[in-house]
Amino acid sequence: MSTALELRHLRTIAALVETGGVARAAERLNLTQSALSHQLKQLEDQFGLSLFERKSQPLKLTPAGQRLLALSDQVLPQVGDALRDIGRIRDGAAGSLRIAVECHTCFDWLMPAMDEFRPRWPEVELDIVSGFHADPVGLIHQNEADLGIVSERDEAEPVHYFPLFRYEIVALLANDHQLAGRTALQAEDFADETLITYPVPDDMLDVIRQVLRPAGVQPRRRSSELTVAILQLVASRRGVAALPEWAVAPYLERRYVTARPIGEQGLFGELYAAVPPSRAGLAYVEDFVDTVRATCASSLPGISLL
Template identity: 60%
Template sequence: MKPIFLELRHLKTLLALKETGSVSLAAKRVYLTQSALSHQIKLLEDQYGLPLFERKTQPLHFTAAGERLIKLANDILPKVIEAERDLSRVKQGEAGELRIAVECHTCFDWLMPAMDVFRHHWPLVELDIVSGFHTDTIGLLLTHRADWAVVSEVEETQGIIHRPLFSYEMVGICAKDHPLASKDIWQAEDFSDQTWITYPVPDDMLDLLRNVLQPAGINPTRRTSELTIAII
């Protein structure tokens, strides 16, 4: 099998010949001398062993072989132009893909509206939330499976830059007639005889357990649910 000889410059030259109908005008369009353009076409014809157009017609009349390459040029060149434009946008930060990893269910309460605002400013950037909830979001960044991660705590890692988004207050919810409803602040001991409903995530992702209950030696009865509405 012969190596591929046809290049984009050949297609651009043929399309210029088709659109202008003249060797001299086509040469100006593709920034070649007439002799250089004629030499380029002659090499193509020698490669395929077929004439591409009739020399002594005005405007130029393309042969069946020439028309086939013109069709190819019309199919390919617009896609090349579009791809080059997209690459330019990616380089300038106007387009591309941003893969987001999250480690908690409640992130969606504020993340989805924030993504809508982002899309308004950068409509050509495709946003993708990495499927599922992950205990090792930093690992996703390090293995190039995510570009940006939402984490609850800073863990200094080489190659990772942290930026604070906001601070939040840890709160609990209970029924209005629950004994704890009358208390303004709950202490770790208040959970000792209670049933605690959480998301089905590892213990090290539960701030209340890790930072409040475990240091106090409290291990309440627990139930889990994946849905916030079910927990409520």
């Protein structure tokens, strides 16, 4: 049997199995759904066999698909190792990654990504610049950080931005709150509430910058450093909050609080990794970004890779 089996086909099979569907697999691979479906059909036509059972949810592999998955499990890690080795030869194996973050919830996914990255690059010194930082890019310019996690790209800044992922920010309410019966919350719904946030500048809060301020709504305010403390206050009817859906997913599954979209189209945020241009092409920096994207895509519900 002769066929043009490529690495991209193995990556497609692996992504389909890991995500359980075409839509999320396409996001993972930065493809449109139609492009991914076309790629899969071409491969099936070449083999003359189906690789997945149609209309199964989640997707279920046929014996032919299982064989390709086994091949991808064997080949793709070896390809990754080889590429990292080539990067070490080109750039050297040692270096530093001092990471500064501007979001309180970033540690939930940053630590697993660092744990995944560390054994691949044992010579790279990983460190987190302690505390919350309103201006990680400023720390990069002061040579106090090598990489910053930021929510916006400022094209005027002389840094390189790696896109990470997009996520929805939802309103959080006590289960018996009168607004819990709404399908979505509008700016005016916050007017008579106490908004509970992290203690950060208002310009860093999407719900204020994108929703409340343009509508002229200024609710009462309260702040807390910890996500769980914010949720406890919400559950006890001390106020409402607006947090990333992925950050509160376990509490929503337990029905600890209720979540509702903000606005008819929803409220969304984005995250980027900022690095000095001189470091953007380093193999271990690129691999760290790839590791973050991969671990987040597989573990954070409801996000989409940028």
